[in-house]
Amino acid sequence: xxxxxAVAGLGPGAEDLVTPAVSAALAEATDVVGYIPYVARxxxxxxxxxxxxxxxxxxxxxxxxxxxxxxxxxVVVVSSGDPGVFAMASALFEALEVAPEFAQTDIRxxxxxxxxxxxxxxxxxxxxxxFCAINLSxxxxxxxMVEHRLRHAARGDFAMAFYNPRSKxxxxxxxxxxxxLREECEPERLILFARAVxxxxxRIVTVSLAEATPEMADMRTVVIxxxxxxxxxxxxxxxxxxxxxx
Amino acid sequence: xxxxxAVAGLGPGAEDLVTPAVSAALAEATDVVGYIPYVARxxxxxxxxxxxxxxxxxxxxxxxxxxxxxxxxxVVVVSSGDPGVFAMASALFEALEVAPEFAQTDIRxxxxxxxxxxxxxxxxxxxxxxFCAINLSxxxxxxxMVEHRLRHAARGDFAMAFYNPRSKxxxxxxxxxxxxLREECEPERLILFARAVxxxxxRIVTVSLAEATPEMADMRTVVIxxxxxxxxxxxxxxxxxxxxxx
Numbered sequence: 001x002x003x004x005x006a007v008a009g010l011g012p013g014a015e016d017l018v019t020p021a022v023s024a025a026l027a028e029a030t031d032v033v034g035y036i037p038y039v040a041r042x043x044x045x046x047x048x049x050x051x052x053x054x055x056x057x058x059x060x061x062x063x064x065x066x067x068x069x070x071x072x073x074x075v076v077v078v079s080s081g082d083p084g085v086f087a088m089a090s091a092l093f094e095a096l097e098v099a100p101e102f103a104q105t106d107i108r109x110x111x112x113x114x115x116x117x118x119x120x121x122x123x124x125x126x127x128x129x130x131f132c133a134i135n136l137s138x139x140x141x142x143x144x145m146v147e148h149r150l151r152h153a154a155r156g157d158f159a160m161a162f163y164n165p166r167s168k169x170x171x172x173x174x175x176x177x178x179x180x181l182r183e184e185c186e187p188e189r190l191i192l193f194a195r196a197v198x199x200x201x202x203r204i205v206t207v208s209l210a211e212a213t214p215e216m217a218d219m220r221t222v223v224i225x226x227x228x229x230x231x232x233x234x235x236x237x238x239x240x241x242x243x244x245x246x
Numbered sequence: 247x248x249x250x251x252a253v254a255g256l257g258p259g260a261e262d263l264v265t266p267a268v269s270a271a272l273a274e275a276t277d278v279v280g281y282i283p284y285v286a287r288x289x290x291x292x293x294x295x296x297x298x299x300x301x302x303x304x305x306x307x308x309x310x311x312x313x314x315x316x317x318x319x320x321v322v323v324v325s326s327g328d329p330g331v332f333a334m335a336s337a338l339f340e341a342l343e344v345a346p347e348f349a350q351t352d353i354r355x356x357x358x359x360x361x362x363x364x365x366x367x368x369x370x371x372x373x374x375x376x377f378c379a380i381n382l383s384x385x386x387x388x389x390x391m392v393e394h395r396l397r398h399a400a401r402g403d404f405a406m407a408f409y410n411p412r413s414k415x416x417x418x419x420x421x422x423x424x425x426x427l428r429e430e431c432e433p434e435r436l437i438l439f440a441r442a443v444x445x446x447x448x449r450i451v452t453v454s455l456a457e458a459t460p461e462m463a464d465m466r467t468v469v470i471x472x473x474x475x476x477x478x479x480x481x482x483x484x485x486x487x488x489x490x491x492x
């Protein structure tokens with residue numbers, strides 16, 4: 001039997017946001033690899049080997065998946081959210097780039113509900129107009145690039161979604177992000193902190209940029225900044241479809 | 247029985263990309279409203295009334311949904327992709343804004359797999375780093391705003407996904423989009439034209455910006471422009487997770 005790899009997005013947390021395509025791949029898999037908390041979301045069963053691994057070992061994990069597929073295994077690489085958004089799909093192709101002996105591997109990328117879109121849905125429709133997604137972590141890029149992109153996103157009046165806004169190892173950077181936003185945007189700009197979306201611990205807080213504090217975000221939070229037209233209606237936050245006088 | 251509205255994303259086309267949450271809402275619905283081709287994706291059954299409507303009547307449709315929910319109906323408003331990305335969620339809140347008598351309506355937004363993420367998955371991982379989503383239609387915003395956002399997205403070195411790139415009524419604008427991109431980006435920049443993703447007619451073509459022509463896009467196409475580091479490996483296109491020397 002020939003092996004394959006499916007890089008699958010498990011969505012933000014709720015079972016009913018996992019696509020049937022991902023469930024089908026998991027049902028056929030012999031091996032599941034991924035970051036510990038994501039592998040923990042896959043039910044154990046006979047014939048399935050779980051390979052949880054630590055954070056920041058994405059390339060090793062991708063290489064391991066390629067080796068197993070070459071040995072005939074049916075491997076699902078799990079990401080939370082969507083595997084193509086700051087997750088394992090790029091890591092797999094990076095591993096493939098430096099290991100041409102695996103060029104013929106049967107690979108599929110299975111999309112998932114990414115955190116910003118689940119957060120947006122539960123808050124209303126804050127990303128209902130043009131928007132950007134920015135990973136605030138500087139593990140893999142200099143923080144100056146984050147700042148550069150923030151300013152362009154603000155000057156283009158994009159709504160913005162921030163992944164990995166804050167960690168214990170870099171508590172000051174999100175403070176700097178808020179400073180940059182305050183330089184570029186009006187104080188009334190709406191900003192949403194959406195934590196653990198679609199899980200029992202979900203909490204979504206909406207404040208003005210003037211009221212936002214760094215402690216409102218942690219690594220389980222997706223932050224959404226509205227554009228200049230984003231507004232509230234009742235408990236909802238949404239961005240109108242029209243802009244610039246239309 | 248009290249009525250409700252679920253604004254649901256049907257995903258890009260394939261049945262196995264419809265989330266269980268959306269399927270459950272459709273199973274409980276008494277009424278489905280939406281643009282004709284999206285309502286056509288919902289199976290008819292006893293007790294379910296389908297209300298297909300034309301394009302560009304989003305506010306009328308949203309108002310109709312609010313009225314039916316107030317009358318006790320269980321209404322699913324269907325969008326393709328994700329309802330919060332250039333789709334019906336914002337339209338519903340716009341309708342709610344001008345009709346405070348419906349303020350107490352039970353509303354849920356159910357996310358879906360949006361076209362750019364399905365296209366990215368089938369192409370590889372071109373949105374694996376920071377990216378923007380831009381609606382190129384000027385129905386609801388002046389084209390100058392599109393151009394302004396394009397330049398900021400390019401100068402921020404974001405990857406970009408374009409929705410509604412081209413229609414019969416405005417064939418020249420996508421030509422102008424390509425011109426702007428050529429002013430801002432190098433000729434080798436990769437650009438993907440992903441048509442009818444996840445349907446039997448799916449076709450994904452990747453070319454350099456120098457080779458791109460306006461006819462490569464139509465209204466069923468999502469266009470993805472890589473960032474300056476986006477590359478090919480075999481048949482795949484991906485954007486590395488690292489940038490700026492990390």
